[in-house]
Amino acid sequence: MQALTHKSFAVNRKPMTFWERLYLINIIKGMLITFSHMFKKQPTVRYPEQKREFSPVFRGLHVLNRDEQGRENCTACGLCAVACPAEAITMEAAERQEGEEHLYKEEKYAAKYEINMLRCIFCGLCEEACPKDAIYLSETFAPANYTRKGFIYDKNDLLIPNTLTNATALAKAKGVEA
Amino acid sequence: MTLLAFDWAFIIEKLILIVIIVLTTLLITLYTTFGERKVAAILQDRPGPNRAGPFGLLQPLADGLKLIMKEEIIPTTASKWLFILGPGLAMTASLMTCAVIPWSTDLHLFGRTIALQIADVNIGILYVFAVVSMGVYGIMIGGWASNNKFSLMSALRAASQAISYEIAMGLALIALLMSTGTLSLKTIVADQVSGHWWNVVYQPLGFLIFFICAMAECNRTPFDLPEAENELNFGYHQEYSSMKLGFYLFAEYVNMIMSSAIMASMYFGGYDLPFFDESTVAPNIAAMIGVGTLLIKIVLFVFLFMWIRWTIPRFRYDQLMNLGWKKMIPLALLNMLITGALILSKL
Numbered sequence: 001m002q003a004l005t006h007k008s009f010a011v012n013r014k015p016m017t018f019w020e021r022l023y024l025i026n027i028i029k030g031m032l033i034t035f036s037h038m039f040k041k042q043p044t045v046r047y048p049e050q051k052r053e054f055s056p057v058f059r060g061l062h063v064l065n066r067d068e069q070g071r072e073n074c075t076a077c078g079l080c081a082v083a084c085p086a087e088a089i090t091m092e093a094a095e096r097q098e099g100e101e102h103l104y105k106e107e108k109y110a111a112k113y114e115i116n117m118l119r120c121i122f123c124g125l126c127e128e129a130c131p132k133d134a135i136y137l138s139e140t141f142a143p144a145n146y147t148r149k150g151f152i153y154d155k156n157d158l159l160i161p162n163t164l165t166n167a168t169a170l171a172k173a174k175g176v177e178a
Numbered sequence: 179m180t181l182l183a184f185d186w187a188f189i190i191e192k193l194i195l196i197v198i199i200v201l202t203t204l205l206i207t208l209y210t211t212f213g214e215r216k217v218a219a220i221l222q223d224r225p226g227p228n229r230a231g232p233f234g235l236l237q238p239l240a241d242g243l244k245l246i247m248k249e250e251i252i253p254t255t256a257s258k259w260l261f262i263l264g265p266g267l268a269m270t271a272s273l274m275t276c277a278v279i280p281w282s283t284d285l286h287l288f289g290r291t292i293a294l295q296i297a298d299v300n301i302g303i304l305y306v307f308a309v310v311s312m313g314v315y316g317i318m319i320g321g322w323a324s325n326n327k328f329s330l331m332s333a334l335r336a337a338s339q340a341i342s343y344e345i346a347m348g349l350a351l352i353a354l355l356m357s358t359g360t361l362s363l364k365t366i367v368a369d370q371v372s373g374h375w376w377n378v379v380y381q382p383l384g385f386l387i388f389f390i391c392a393m394a395e396c397n398r399t400p401f402d403l404p405e406a407e408n409e410l411n412f413g414y415h416q417e418y419s420s421m422k423l424g425f426y427l428f429a430e431y432v433n434m435i436m437s438s439a440i441m442a443s444m445y446f447g448g449y450d451l452p453f454f455d456e457s458t459v460a461p462n463i464a465a466m467i468g469v470g471t472l473l474i475k476i477v478l479f480v481f482l483f484m485w486i487r488w489t490i491p492r493f494r495y496d497q498l499m500n501l502g503w504k505k506m507i508p509l510a511l512l513n514m515l516i517t518g519a520l521i522l523s524k525l
């Protein structure tokens with residue numbers, strides 16, 4: 001039969017010679033190999049000081065988007081919650097009142113919007129399901145927390161800073177997350 | 179200073195020396211554990227402990243603190259006194275070896291000549307052997323008193339390994355003693371300092387055998403069968419926790435340092451700095467240089483121990499016994515024979 005790779009060799013069953021049985025030479029060879037590793041470059045990324053870049057397709061924490069006038073895009077249609085295979089998203093809809101047009105883009109908005117980051121599998125299906133451009137997966141991940149409750153992210157955690165009223169915070173967030 | 183027929187200054191001097199040597203040994207041991215982790219890391223292309231303090235230098239203190247803070251558990255079925263005695267005995271036995279190691283030439287302070295050796299016993303090497311074989315009691319007692327079959331099996335392994343390798347070690351030493359003609363470590367080192375070559379030149383095979391046996395005596399990889407995690411869980415110290423476990427782990431490193439010191443003294447000229455004439459500097463400075471030299475030699479040996487540990491995997495038990503009885507002992511006997519023949523031919 002033809003070999004699939006060039007990496008397989010027949011086992012050598014020749015009896016060892018005296019020098020091989022002493023092991024010493026082979027041990028010294030092995031020690032030279034490990035010694036040479038002292039001068040090799042370490043692949044370690046020293047994490048908190050030094051961070052590795054995520055790949056461009058990385059799917060991280062969710063953000064709730066706003067339009068260019070700083071209004072929330074989300075209309076609480078619930079398509080993301082339906083699409084979510086981990087059932088991590090819950091929301092409650094509310095109607096926009098008079099005088100709230102600067103806050104919400106359409107007549108209906110999400111009064112409550114929560115994602116349980118412990119359930120979320122970061123598949124990005126919510127992003128795909130959203131018809132209103134409202135939810136995106138960013139390039140950060142959920143930081144550690146002391147309680148399970150701390151992993152339930154509500155609107156305050158998810159909404160990106162307002163473009164108009166809080167431009168510096170947005171720029172900062174973009175700078176960190178980009 | 180002579181009261182009740184004792185020279186009290188002598189006793190005080192020795193006490194200070196003992197305290198200094200034991201404390202230094204413990205301190206060096208502390209950093210040997212750190213060194214072990216660093217060496218392992220560097221040989222495996224990783225940075226190793228680097229968080230506690232600059233370059234991770236406070237890591238051993240953190241480790242020690244952690245061990246002390248841990249809950250102390252004595253199993254209800256364990257034999258309590260022996261369980262406590264085990265680690266203490268292991269530690270004591272490994273520290274006792276440092277009594278006969280000549281650290282350097284004499285110091286001259288306050289009009290006294292202070293020998294940098296706790297006790298110049300004229301049977302120094304035999305003393306070392308006696309103490310080293312005591313060390314195995316610590317393991318045996320600890321393993322037996324734990325009342326755990328894995329611990330017991332590991333203790334048995336440790337005992338049989340130590341006994342097997344002590345024979346070859348002793349035979350390798352006899353050859354050395356035949357060429358030096360003395361059992362006192364101080365004389366052996368002094369002979370190497372005064373013009374002769376180091377003993378390793380006369381006894382290369384003997385040194386190799388001694389080195390391998392020392393590694394086996396210290397339970398270091400590739401001879402760490404008593405701690406074989408995959409077959410014996412954790413070995414003889416499985417039931418131990420807190421600082422008792424710390425003592426066992428620590429004793430291993432103390433043993434390593436002590437055997438390095440013994441090997442350096444017997445085969446590599448002890449405190450002798452090569453190509454340097456000690457008589458050109460003041461005696462006290464020469465003594466200090468000697469201490470430094472011996473410490474450097476110890477560090478090199480310890481590094482060698484670690485280097486080997488992180489290179490070769492553990493032997494199988496039958497391989498270990500084969501190596502000990504069928505290779506080491508015949509080789510040591512052969513070495514003895516050759517040495518004897520050479521000495522005879524020179525007469």
